[in-house]
Amino acid sequence: MEVIISSQPEAAVIALNEIQKIDPKARGKRLRPGVQLVELSEEAFEAIKKSRPIFIQHMGLKEDSIPKFKKDEMHISRAEFKLQEAFLTFAIDLTGFKTALDLGAAPGGWTKVMLEKGLQVTAVDPAVLSDKLNGHPNLIQAKETAQEFLRKQKDPYDILLNDMRMDIMESSKIMLDMASLLKPGGLALMTLKLPHSHWYKNTKRALALLERAYTIKEARQLFHNRSEVTVLLGTP
Numbered sequence: 001m002e003v004i005i006s007s008q009p010e011a012a013v014i015a016l017n018e019i020q021k022i023d024p025k026a027r028g029k030r031l032r033p034g035v036q037l038v039e040l041s042e043e044a045f046e047a048i049k050k051s052r053p054i055f056i057q058h059m060g061l062k063e064d065s066i067p068k069f070k071k072d073e074m075h076i077s078r079a080e081f082k083l084q085e086a087f088l089t090f091a092i093d094l095t096g097f098k099t100a101l102d103l104g105a106a107p108g109g110w111t112k113v114m115l116e117k118g119l120q121v122t123a124v125d126p127a128v129l130s131d132k133l134n135g136h137p138n139l140i141q142a143k144e145t146a147q148e149f150l151r152k153q154k155d156p157y158d159i160l161l162n163d164m165r166m167d168i169m170e171s172s173k174i175m176l177d178m179a180s181l182l183k184p185g186g187l188a189l190m191t192l193k194l195p196h197s198h199w200y201k202n203t204k205r206a207l208a209l210l211e212r213a214y215t216i217k218e219a220r221q222l223f224h225n226r227s228e229v230t231v232l233l234g235t236p
């Protein structure tokens with residue numbers, strides 16, 4: 001089994017260390033800075049999947065099968081690709097979901113993707129959304145911060161999205177406050193923007209905080225944004 005570790009160079013080293021804790025024989029072959037190829041046994045691969053390593057991308061994928069997405073005429077932001085990759089990588093199933101809350105929605109890439117999936121989306125951001133979304137019948141805009149929105153909102157959603165540009169502990173604390181806005185059986189998807197220093201320790205701290213209110217289903221760096229970790233959360 002070949003595993004690609006593709007990341008910032010520093011993260012690739014940590015990922016290899018994590019792998020070697022499970023499979024001491026595993027050796028990384030450096031393809032280029034920050035990208036390593038590791039040979040693993042099936043058992044080690046399964047163990048690593050269960051251990052939810054946060055800095056291993058594209059586990060079990062050859063590099064040429066990394067998902068690529070095309071811009072269409074409605075394309076709003078590169079962030080759309082992050083969300084599409086998360087849907088694919090985590091096999092997110094929206095069956096029965098009707099409503100989404102999108103925190104840090106501007107300029108509107110994630111909102112657009114969720115509208116296209118047929119959900120009613122509440123887009124929260126003090127910044128402006130793209131004109132391309134103007135007048136969409138399933139879009140509710142809240143031009144304010146997530147914290148302001150949270151003080152007023154009581155009705156729960158099927159899925160919470162959070163792509164706010166924010167310190168990861170602050171963003172995770174907001175997710176804890178938001179937990180009551182998630183319906184039982186719902187999902188939350190958020191990005192943790194990796195801090196410049198002590199990012200491994202801080203990301204682990206953020207995940208531990210999130211576990212107070214959610215089940216962590218996945219936490220992975222994705223190809224379409226290597227400077228963040230994408231986290232899929234479920235209700236406890």
Ligand SMILES: C[S@@+](CC[C@H](N)C(=O)[O-])C[C@H]1O[C@@H](n2cnc3c(N)ncnc32)[C@H](O)[C@@H]1O
Pocket residue numbers: 076077079080103104105106107108109110111124125126127144145146147163164165166
């Ligand atoms: C990376 S952009 C989001 C991109 C978006 N997901 C998309 O697909 O187009 C981060 C956004 O977080 C927003 N943001 C930062 N702090 C926020 C807060 N406290 N409440 C709501 N939005 C916030 C910023 O205004 C910015 O638009």
